[in-house]
Amino acid sequence: MTATNTAHTAPATPVVGVALLGHGTVGRSVLQFIGESANDLTHRIGGRIEVRGVAVSNPDKHPDLDPQLVTTDAKALIERDDVDIVVEVIGGIEYPKELVLAALNAGKSVVTANKALVAACSAELGEAADRAGVDLYFEAAVAAAIPVVGPLRRSLAGDKVDTVMGIVNGTTNFILDAMDKTGASYDVMLQEAMDLGYAEADPTADVEGHDAASKAAILASLAFHTRVNFSDVHCEGISNVSAEDVAAAKAAGYTIKLLAICERITTDQGEEKVSARVHPTLVPISHPLASVSKSFNAVFVEAEAAGKLMFYGNGAGGAPTASAVLGDLVGAARNKVHGGRAPGESTYANLPIADFGEVTTRYHVDMNVADQVGVLAEIAKVFADHGVSLRTVRQEEHDGAARLIVVTHAALERDLQATVAALQDLSAVRSVNSVLRLHND
Amino acid sequence: MTATNTAHTAPATPVVGVALLGHGTVGRSVLQFIGESANDLTHRIGGRIEVRGVAVSNPDKHPDLDPQLVTTDAKALIERDDVDIVVEVIGGIEYPKELVLAALNAGKSVVTANKALVAACSAELGEAADRAGVDLYFEAAVAAAIPVVGPLRRSLAGDKVDTVMGIVNGTTNFILDAMDKTGASYDVMLQEAMDLGYAEADPTADVEGHDAASKAAILASLAFHTRVNFSDVHCEGISNVSAEDVAAAKAAGYTIKLLAICERITTDQGEEKVSARVHPTLVPISHPLASVSKSFNAVFVEAEAAGKLMFYGNGAGGAPTASAVLGDLVGAARNKVHGGRAPGESTYANLPIADFGEVTTRYHVDMNVADQVGVLAEIAKVFADHGVSLRTVRQEEHDGAARLIVVTHAALERDLQATVAALQDLSAVRSVNSVLRLHND
Numbered sequence: 001m002t003a004t005n006t007a008h009t010a011p012a013t014p015v016v017g018v019a020l021l022g023h024g025t026v027g028r029s030v031l032q033f034i035g036e037s038a039n040d041l042t043h044r045i046g047g048r049i050e051v052r053g054v055a056v057s058n059p060d061k062h063p064d065l066d067p068q069l070v071t072t073d074a075k076a077l078i079e080r081d082d083v084d085i086v087v088e089v090i091g092g093i094e095y096p097k098e099l100v101l102a103a104l105n106a107g108k109s110v111v112t113a114n115k116a117l118v119a120a121c122s123a124e125l126g127e128a129a130d131r132a133g134v135d136l137y138f139e140a141a142v143a144a145a146i147p148v149v150g151p152l153r154r155s156l157a158g159d160k161v162d163t164v165m166g167i168v169n170g171t172t173n174f175i176l177d178a179m180d181k182t183g184a185s186y187d188v189m190l191q192e193a194m195d196l197g198y199a200e201a202d203p204t205a206d207v208e209g210h211d212a213a214s215k216a217a218i219l220a221s222l223a224f225h226t227r228v229n230f231s232d233v234h235c236e237g238i239s240n241v242s243a244e245d246v247a248a249a250k251a252a253g254y255t256i257k258l259l260a261i262c263e264r265i266t267t268d269q270g271e272e273k274v275s276a277r278v279h280p281t282l283v284p285i286s287h288p289l290a291s292v293s294k295s296f297n298a299v300f301v302e303a304e305a306a307g308k309l310m311f312y313g314n315g316a317g318g319a320p321t322a323s324a325v326l327g328d329l330v331g332a333a334r335n336k337v338h339g340g341r342a343p344g345e346s347t348y349a350n351l352p353i354a355d356f357g358e359v360t361t362r363y364h365v366d367m368n369v370a371d372q373v374g375v376l377a378e379i380a381k382v383f384a385d386h387g388v389s390l391r392t393v394r395q396e397e398h399d400g401a402a403r404l405i406v407v408t409h410a411a412l413e414r415d416l417q418a419t420v421a422a423l424q425d426l427s428a429v430r431s432v433n434s435v436l437r438l439h440n441d
Numbered sequence: 442m443t444a445t446n447t448a449h450t451a452p453a454t455p456v457v458g459v460a461l462l463g464h465g466t467v468g469r470s471v472l473q474f475i476g477e478s479a480n481d482l483t484h485r486i487g488g489r490i491e492v493r494g495v496a497v498s499n500p501d502k503h504p505d506l507d508p509q510l511v512t513t514d515a516k517a518l519i520e521r522d523d524v525d526i527v528v529e530v531i532g533g534i535e536y537p538k539e540l541v542l543a544a545l546n547a548g549k550s551v552v553t554a555n556k557a558l559v560a561a562c563s564a565e566l567g568e569a570a571d572r573a574g575v576d577l578y579f580e581a582a583v584a585a586a587i588p589v590v591g592p593l594r595r596s597l598a599g600d601k602v603d604t605v606m607g608i609v610n611g612t613t614n615f616i617l618d619a620m621d622k623t624g625a626s627y628d629v630m631l632q633e634a635m636d637l638g639y640a641e642a643d644p645t646a647d648v649e650g651h652d653a654a655s656k657a658a659i660l661a662s663l664a665f666h667t668r669v670n671f672s673d674v675h676c677e678g679i680s681n682v683s684a685e686d687v688a689a690a691k692a693a694g695y696t697i698k699l700l701a702i703c704e705r706i707t708t709d710q711g712e713e714k715v716s717a718r719v720h721p722t723l724v725p726i727s728h729p730l731a732s733v734s735k736s737f738n739a740v741f742v743e744a745e746a747a748g749k750l751m752f753y754g755n756g757a758g759g760a761p762t763a764s765a766v767l768g769d770l771v772g773a774a775r776n777k778v779h780g781g782r783a784p785g786e787s788t789y790a791n792l793p794i795a796d797f798g799e800v801t802t803r804y805h806v807d808m809n810v811a812d813q814v815g816v817l818a819e820i821a822k823v824f825a826d827h828g829v830s831l832r833t834v835r836q837e838e839h840d841g842a843a844r845l846i847v848v849t850h851a852a853l854e855r856d857l858q859a860t861v862a863a864l865q866d867l868s869a870v871r872s873v874n875s876v877l878r879l880h881n882d
Binding site: 029033037040041043044139144145146147150151154155156157158159160225288291303304305306307308309310311312313314317319320322323324325326327328329330331334335338339340341343346348349 | 478481484586666732749751761767782789790
């Protein structure tokens, strides 16, 4: 063998090999932007991205892909020596989990947009990344291109975060915003969201709050340096929100939003705990979150030193999600070229997860009651007996029945639930139409 | 000497030595949070922060400081072997520049909150950091705790940013917001801002837009990977904005904000250039920036893949600025402990800076004109002769004179300026009361 004379040539640009797993809307955008921005990416990384292959389950469905790149054998692609970083944009949990773990265990950094995977398996993934000394990036898993993971992991790394709260699901925000603006019912607006492509054929994961709950788990983990899983998140969706609820909220100066709420709370016993929950919430119309319309997302952060921050933008879609994936890819590639690691999973605080009953909330209770003397006193007594004080009471009469809308002061969720259960047992209460929580000021 | 038996002890926590330069509002907060969050910082860094000293010019003014930490010899403190990171929160340009360069040249990473310094000397500082292979962090220089530098440097590193635009000066936003809400004059509201501590005794840097221009230079540099200095930024302040301007804007559905605007533009000749400018701007009341009240800041980013993003929060103050400084400090300290470098200055795109005349804007021109036949035709001809088309014309008559308010369509700034100069020469135009630019939709 002869030594090549390289003494007078410029140093070669380092090459970073990338495996793309999945070629749906996001995968296509990722591939497109890698191609279009090749020169910019090379400068920003200090090295050149080369896509080694794209793993798909059925190549026939991807005639637009370079046949030399397509493979159905994701594992073999991951394990190629010339692959440094694996980008996972498949979706689902079990199969991508197997692939992401294989990648991390093989010493490859991973960029994923998969919120369900990260929320369900953060421990296994975080530990595998730490063992291998590689990066696990997932900015795209929460609110797509809106930088939220990065700010929590880095910008606020010297601060103490008390609350992260936001609109992190575009489908439900589209539906609730449209209900608020038109007065139409949930069913009508769900259909419109489906017709316009804002909701999937099976909208369950969105409308029942599961998607938002995955994001809440991720945000709470980052904010509180504590492992919070999907199963730790109390989750209620929007399918029971009625046009009457929206109208009643509006009359009282609120709009209904599906919020993911992550809070550091102090229990009765003085113990610091973490609460993560998703439920429809009455937000005062003056609050910045109230004006987040259509399918936009917004995340509100309150930290001790920084005060109140808000991040707003497109929370979904191929291009915005690809923007976040590419930002992460540049970070992971820089680390491959220059050394260094992104912040790993941080769980040192290890705070206990609060029961939902330990959370302090305010309630908006809408009831039909008998229109007779003494009913209000009877109902007020039920609240008082459970230690819940009333803030406003509004009564409307119709044809011998009365509609009573009660807004409470802040109280423990368990006391409020017990109050509602007791109200339902009162003969004077014909029906409890809805129970909604209010945003804590 | 006897070797100490360390075989069975846990590995010692690495220590990162920090020199603090300056002990004003921000320096005090930084020191306080380092003390209060010591345990959290150690976990997040993987090493312990130890403050080696605090450099001040007059120790007598800092009786609250541990005398063992105080020094007047900043250079000697920087050069101590046990100092790894230098935090500069002095303010001003010349003296801190000397110190920051000394630190970088000595191989110490630097965290600074000094927008004037970064905007004026980015080339020298960036090159010194690169030569030494250390980090230069300055998140706190723009909009305090609102993560903007980090998102532009990292989260959007795979995207193409077209516009960064925002309210980046709290003092002027407080004044303009108060003028809008009360109808009072600039002078009255400046005085109120001074009385409430929102404006300094000498408010020049804020009200003349210099502070915002520094931030515009920093944002444009990051967004467009091009060196943009303070002197490249076209800068107009708010001291000429009158109560009449605010009222006229309001009547037309706008509010006046001092915006820092950084844009990628394409000139007549098809050349891609960078524009950075600061001026009072009419923002439609429906735009998210219009509802940024009091001294809050907000930065709006538009990128090709990510779409529109907004970042909102406290843009000034000791604690919010300290939050950003500490986030940067954690980043720099992680790199000292674990290896790796933050993204350095990125200027590869090296786009030319546009002349202000090459920028496309819309104008709102408020004139007093003679109330006689043919005046409007004469004025309209001046606009047409300069290739500027009119969008709306509003005329009010008072006692034989008329007030004419013209809003133009988008046109080149140089054509608009020539139009206004020609209008001032018309005998029928008694006075041009104000010329304000509109936000480009």
